[in-house]
Structure formats: C-alpha cells, structure tokens
Amino acid sequence: MKAVVKYAPGEGNVELREVEEPRPGPHQVKVEVKAAGVCGSDIHIYHGDIKLPVRPPVIMGHEFAGVIAELGEGVQGLQVGDRVTCETAAYVCGECLQCRTGSYNICPHKKLIGYFFDGCFARYCLVGEERVHLLPDNVDFVAGALSEPLACCVHALLELTCISAGDVVVITGPGSIGLLCLQLVKAEGGYAIVCGTSQDGDRLEMARCLGADVTVNVEAQDVSKLVEEVTDLQGADVFVECSGAPAAARLGLDVTRRGGQYIQVGLFSGPFELDFGLIAYKELKVTGSLGQKWTAWRRGLTLLGQGKVDTKSLVTHVLPLTRWREAFQIFEEKKGLKVVLQPVD
Numbered sequence: 001m002k003a004v005v006k007y008a009p010g011e012g013n014v015e016l017r018e019v020e021e022p023r024p025g026p027h028q029v030k031v032e033v034k035a036a037g038v039c040g041s042d043i044h045i046y047h048g049d050i051k052l053p054v055r056p057p058v059i060m061g062h063e064f065a066g067v068i069a070e071l072g073e074g075v076q077g078l079q080v081g082d083r084v085t086c087e088t089a090a091y092v093c094g095e096c097l098q099c100r101t102g103s104y105n106i107c108p109h110k111k112l113i114g115y116f117f118d119g120c121f122a123r124y125c126l127v128g129e130e131r132v133h134l135l136p137d138n139v140d141f142v143a144g145a146l147s148e149p150l151a152c153c154v155h156a157l158l159e160l161t162c163i164s165a166g167d168v169v170v171i172t173g174p175g176s177i178g179l180l181c182l183q184l185v186k187a188e189g190g191y192a193i194v195c196g197t198s199q200d201g202d203r204l205e206m207a208r209c210l211g212a213d214v215t216v217n218v219e220a221q222d223v224s225k226l227v228e229e230v231t232d233l234q235g236a237d238v239f240v241e242c243s244g245a246p247a248a249a250r251l252g253l254d255v256t257r258r259g260g261q262y263i264q265v266g267l268f269s270g271p272f273e274l275d276f277g278l279i280a281y282k283e284l285k286v287t288g289s290l291g292q293k294w295t296a297w298r299r300g301l302t303l304l305g306q307g308k309v310d311t312k313s314l315v316t317h318v319l320p321l322t323r324w325r326e327a328f329q330i331f332e333e334k335k336g337l338k339v340v341l342q343p344v345d
C-alpha cells in the first residue's frame, strides 16, 4: 500500500512509499482509512522540530476515520465493517500515577501513532482495541476524521474548564482548534469573542458563521477595551489560548477578570517573558491542556452525533494521499483551514 513515511530524522525526509500492508496482532484492529486530517504537528514532524518522541521510518498521520477491515486475536465488542475513529495514544505505561488515575494523556511514556508507531496516511492502520470508538451513524468519514482535534478541545473546555451560560469567553487563535473550542463555548451557553490577526480574515469569517458573538482583528482593534465594554469593566470570565503566540498569553493575563480562568491549549515554540505575578494579584485559575483521553472522545463524538458541533465546515480541502505535499503546503501557508487526505490504491 502507499503511505506517507517520515523515513529519517531532521528537516523533510518524508516521501510517499510503497509499504507492506500491516497485519493485526492480538487485541489489535486493522482499520481501512477513509479520511485522514493534516494537523499542525504533522508539519512539525516534517520539519523535525517536534518535542514528542518520533521514530522514523514511520507512517505519518494521527487524525482519521475509517472502517474495521480485520480483527486481531481476542478483540471483543467490535466487528469487521464497523465505522470507527481511533485515539492516538498507541502506548501508555499503565503504571504511572497519571495512568492509574485515568489521565493517560499525560503519561510520561506515551507514544503516539503517526509519531512513534505507524499512523493513518496510508490505506490501512493498526490500533489497539481499547482506543477504538464507533462513529455515530450520521457522522461521515470526513467529519469523523476531525474527532481527534475535537476530543482535544473537549478535554480542555469541558473537562478542565468550567464555563457557565452567559460567561464571556475570549478565544485567541482561530485555527481549527480555536474554532472547535468556539463551538464548545457556544454549546455551553457562553458569549464568545474570537481573536485573530490580519492574516486570519477568512478564519474570523468562519468564526462568525460558527456562532462567534464578536470577532476581533487584534492588529486593528483594542481587545482589552472591547472586553471592558462587553463585561462592564469586569474582564473576561474565561480566556482560551489556542494560538501559541506569546502576545496572546500576555493578552490573556491582561483581559481575564479577577478570579477568572485561563486555559492554555496552543503550544509555544519556546520560553518567553510573561508577567506571572498577575496570576497571584488577580487570583487567576491557570490550566494547561494536552491531548485527550477516552472520556473526551466519548463526549466529543456524542456532540458530533447530536449536531452540536460541526467539524465538516472546517474542512476546506479534500485531496488524494498522493498530493500530501500540496496538503502540507496549504496548511503551512494558511491557505485553508483543515485539509483531509484520502488513501489511494
């Protein structure tokens, strides 16, 4: 089968290769990939600058949906033909404090498909039975391929943050993660202010279509002033940082109200200066969020099935796997929002 393979560490070193079809071992499921999303971390793997463990040669890709093609020995509760999507944590130790308390998303030994184990940029992909989730009947493969980023946002906003109806929530970074967070904020009854830059014109437009109450170009408008107006000088109840830009983090500590919540979802490219004292002065509740776990997948898929979240609108391009290079380029040049690849024979 054809697969997009990161064949050596460092910059680039990715190509479309002919590889052998995998065979499921005990308690593994072989999934025929129908749609696979390109993620920001794929671009980082391409450039060789990601901080998570990567083991080349490895088939890239970790966001997908498909159909079960074959069951390994001992698999229970799943059948060939089931429409599924799968978690990315192919290995967690099961023994650390985090694993034992259900937070395997922060297991220090976690290894992911598409990074360390073969991923979904191919016709077939192997996953452990415990990581498989059934797709709701009314969710198609392209929409289902975005279950992974959705689960990340569900973990951040519904598991680690408390949003009540009427809360004013500021979101920075209107990429697919920001726009999924926006939809969850709306599902919770929050008032959403989505911030982007001049480069994000189309994305802010999309934010409005997906229910943002206000969108802001931070280069043209004063966000602090706007938040003051909307909240009667109180400040935002919740700040959701999805951009990974230091300026956005500073803005967050600035515009969040005393006693409010700040959640960091985006990843920064390195250390930077921040007025950390504000966290004490304002008694802010600051939380980070990394990846997702079973509970977040369940909730995300339920919301998707209920139509409370729309992942499909975020997909701007669907391309055959052979055009992976173009897909990466579209993503990197911000020409589209979410690019989905479809395997070829």
Ligand SMILES: [Zn+2]
Binding pocket: 039, 040, 041, 062, 063, 148, 149
């Ligand atoms: Zn991803």
Ligand SMILES: [Zn+2]
Binding pocket: 092, 093, 094, 095, 096, 097, 098, 099, 100, 104, 107, 108, 109
């Ligand atoms: Zn562990």
